Amino acid sequence: MAEKDIRIGDTVMVERAGDVIPYVVKALAKKRQGQEKKFSMPSRCPSCGGDVLVAKDKKKSRCTNMNCPAQLQQRIQHFASARALDIDGLGEKRAAQLVEKGLVTWLPDILTLRPNDLLALEGYADKAAHNLYNAIQQAKETTLARFIYALGIPLVGEHLAGLLAARYEDLPALQRAAEEELLEIPEIGPEVARSLAVFFTESHNCKAVARMVAEGLRLENPIFSGKKGILPLAGLKFVFTGSLQGWSRDEAKGLVQRLGRRATTSVSSATDYVVAGPGTGSKLAAAAELNIPILSEAQFQDLLNKKGVRVGTIRQREPSGRKY
Ligand SMILES: [Zn+2]
Structure with a gap:
């Protein structure tokens, strides 16, 4: 947009390219009325006011607040998925319902849902509500690696979550880790280190994590291997x-x-x-x-x-x- 001087409110010339997304050739400067504005990427999230993290190549900007309402439903789904906290029965449809009815306004709310809250939702019989409630109680006992993955930290997938759990004994140790220290872990580059540091200093995230721990979340860490942080199956295919x-x-x-x-x-x-x-x-x-x-x-x-x-x-x- 900056290169082509395309402004908000402009009339533009488009051309068919590929299947779906038209290619913007140029803005028609003659058609401007004077109210057109230049776009600049916001430094705070328009939905929640959280800090925005810009990727090094400037191609992606993300809101770093894990409680951002615009991200909430997807975060719930990821948090509950089989390879994260594995909460059986909390998929797309139910995540959408929980957000829509205001029962989950941030991730910690998942941990405090009661069967009666769920029974008030459409499509829940007594059994389904109790099953989901029980699945949530079980999910509170999990591993540090699963929890790190479940948090949905940008750029941190399962493999990196494992590496971090091998290096840090518990969650507080990881939260305290400075960017320079994270960089000493093999496979962790500057962008990931930055993403982690930003995530764990964002105040909404700190509150959410503290709240989940207060709600009885228990994190075992069977793969912690001390300062060297070597994964038990490192190098094996x-x-x-x-x-x-x-x-x-x-x-x-x-x-x-x-x-x-x-x-x-x-x-x-x-x-x-x-x-x-x-x-x-x-x-x-x-x-x-x-x-x-x-x-x-x-x-x-x-x-x-x-x-x-x-x-x-x-x-x-x-x-x-x-x-x-
Ligand atoms: Zn946001």
């Missing part, structure tokens, strides 16, 4: 195939992603282990041909135990047996 009993394949991938390397989908000579459940086909043959060790689910679990990941203890408290 896994391929999952067939159906697993204890978790879905997606969850197993998430687990490996938090604990070390990203799981890949195809077997190659770089693969370290193939974890196979019943119903496997071509991948198993490929692994055998390349002499790659094939693990059953139980052997995979043993490997995790040997690496010091207390998978069993955390999973057992989950009645559905789905969470690691």
Whole structure:
């Protein structure tokens, strides 16, 4: 907009380009009435007034306030998703309802929902309300890595969440970490360090995190490995195939992603282990041909135990047996 001097209120010439988004050729300066304004990216979020973080390449500007109403529904969905806090029954439709009815005005409200609040919503029978309530209570006991991921910090996915949990024993230690210190962690570059530092100094975020802890959130950190912050499965490449009993394949991938390397989908000579459940086909043959060790689910679990990941203890408290 700056390059082409396109202003708010301008009449512009467009041309068809690609399928959907027309290409703006130029502004028709002759048609200006005098009220047209130049656009500048706001330094505070227009929806909530939160700080805006501009990416280094200036291509993206984001509101850093996790309680921003404009972001709330998506944040609830992410927070509750299987690889984050894994709250069964809190998907898109219900997240939208909770925001619309004002039952959730920021993320900590999720943790204090009562069955009676939910029964007041359309489409909730007694059982559904109690199931969701119970799922929320269970989700309060989780791991630091899952919680970091669930917060939806820009640029911080599952893998980086795992790296941070391996380096910092608990949440307060991570919150205190200065940008320079974060930069010493392998794989964490200046943009991620900046994003983390901004997130944990934003006052709304600090309040939200403190409130969630006060509401009984308990964060275990079985992958903390001290100052060096080495992930238990660092450097190991896994391929999952067939159906697993204890978790879905997606969850197993998430687990490996938090604990070390990203799981890949195809077997190659770089693969370290193939974890196979019943119903496997071509991948198993490929692994055998390349002499790659094939693990059953139980052997995979043993490997995790040997690496010091207390998978069993955390999973057992989950009645559905789905969470690691
Ligand atoms: Zn905002």
